Amino acid sequence: MENYSAILIHPEIEGGRCAGEIYFNANGVFFTATQKQYSIAFNYLEIKAGGAGNRFIFFTQKGNSEISIYTADRSVLRNQELCSYPQLLPEIKKSSRRARSLYITLAIVAATILLLFSSLFLFKDNIIESAAKKIPPKWEHKIGDKLFSALSLNYVLVKGDSLHKEVMAVAKAWFDEIEKEGFDIEVYFVKDATINAFALPGGKVIIQTGLVENAKSWEEVLGVLSHEIAHVSRRHHIRSLLNNVGIYALVSVMFGDISAIIATVGSVGGNLATLANSRAFEYEADETGWNYLVQSEINPNGMITFFETLESQTKTKLDSTVSNTLDLSFLSTHPDTQDRINKLKEKKVRLQSNLLIYQIILLLLKNHSLIMSKL
Ligand SMILES: [Zn+2]
Structure with missing residues (x-):
């Protein structure tokens, strides 16, 4: 019983x-x-x-x-x-x-x-990307300005220079296009012998003269610049930040409430610029930067050759450069430079084959019209 x-x-x-x-x-x-x-x-x-x-x-x-x-x-x-x-x-x-x-x-x-929950984790990157879109670029710009004034104390800006004019001559149209999205792209050259460049939230890009001196061509400088600008336009600063806030804050942003993010930035403060870019962001910046160059009819090969120059430098020198600068530096140790070169070379091969197809089509059209005119 x-x-x-x-x-x-x-x-x-x-x-x-x-x-x-x-x-x-x-x-x-x-x-x-x-x-x-x-x-x-x-x-x-x-x-x-x-x-x-x-x-x-x-x-x-x-x-x-x-x-x-x-x-x-x-x-x-x-x-x-x-x-x-x-x-x-x-x-x-x-x-x-x-x-x-x-x-x-x-x-x-x-x-x-x-x-x-699993979809929150599976689609975290997509959620972060759309959450980032809810945060106005102007807001990032304000943080960038603050960081810039702090940095300015340690930097000697190169003013009224030809470097800036030369960049603007080729990149103006390209910047205008990105600025339509609410960013404010400004390029600054600072006197520093180390090879480095980095972007601040909102659109300020700092290029050290050491980088210009070590570049073999303008295309190489523009290659680095396009990579840095891609960090800005692809919202990598804010996406890094969103990646570090909790799911609750992330979901709040999705619903238009950015107060939790504002509070986080308050506590993170100036560190927003030092949040390391992930491996994925570096690849994305390379890819987007490459596309900017192609669209602006600037030879993107400069990106590859500049990376090759970096790769040929002794490892010790690269590491010491990185440790002295912000984590957002162009010379991020991760991913591996050789990996980035390989990925860009794949893009180059695709671009070349596309150009070849384009030329063949042009040739065929030309011959076709020649035949037609003879008829
Ligand atoms: Zn980068």
């Missing part, structure tokens, strides 16, 4: 209810507790699943709804004595079904929550 923990609701008990146990025999269900004993014969027994989410199985006597016994132990529905009473089987089945529906509901809720 099996016992199950149960509660008896009875008007004669002090407080209206008491805890005890139930068991079954061939005649019916018996409730026992020190305060009270109670039984219902199978002939008069009614069984129902009830309570929040049908968590409990209720036993009542027909025509007496004031008194009931209930248990949270649903295995009671499989009790041998209870199930051997044929008239009760339809009610047992119905109660089991209702009790099962709770499990199904719980399973659905759990699966939904799991799905929601």
Whole structure:
């Protein structure tokens, strides 16, 4: 004989209810507790699943709804004595079904929550990207300005120079296009012998004269510049930040509430510029930068040759350069420079084959019109 923990609701008990146990025999269900004993014969027994989410199985006597016994132990529905009473089987089945529906509901809720969380992780990058779009570039620009004034104290800017004019001559149209999105691209050259360049949030790009001196051509400088500008236009600063805030803040941004982000920036402060760009961001900046150059009809090969120059420098020199500068520096140690060169070379091959196809089409069209004119 099996016992199950149960509660008896009875008007004669002090407080209206008491805890005890139930068991079954061939005649019916018996409730026992020190305060009270109670039984219902199978002939008069009614069984129902009830309570929040049908968590409990209720036993009542027909025509007496004031008194009931209930248990949270649903295995009671499989009790041998209870199930051997044929008239009760339809009610047992119905109660089991209702009790099962709770499990199904719980399973659905759990699966939904799991799905929601896994999709948050799976699509985190996409979520971050669209969250970044909700934050106005002007806001990033303000942070960039603050950082710039702090940096200016340590930097000697090259003013009224030909370097700037030369860059603007080729890149003006390209900058104008990016500025339509709300950025404010400004290029500064600073006197520093180390090979470095970096972008600040919002659009200020700093190129050190060491980089210009070590570049073999203008295309190489523009290659670095396009990479840095891609960090700005692809919102890498804010995306790095969003990557470091919790899911709650991220979801809030998605719903247009950027207060949590503002609070985070308040605590992160100037460190926004020192959040390291991820490997993925570096590749993305290379790829976007490359596309900017192609669109502006600037030879993108400069990007490759500049990387090759860097790669040929001794490792020690590169490392020491990196450690002295901001993490957002062009010379980020990750990913590996050779990997970046290889990826860019793949793009070069694709570009060359596209150009070849384009030339062939032009040639065919020309011949075609020659043939047509002869006809
Ligand atoms: Zn970079």
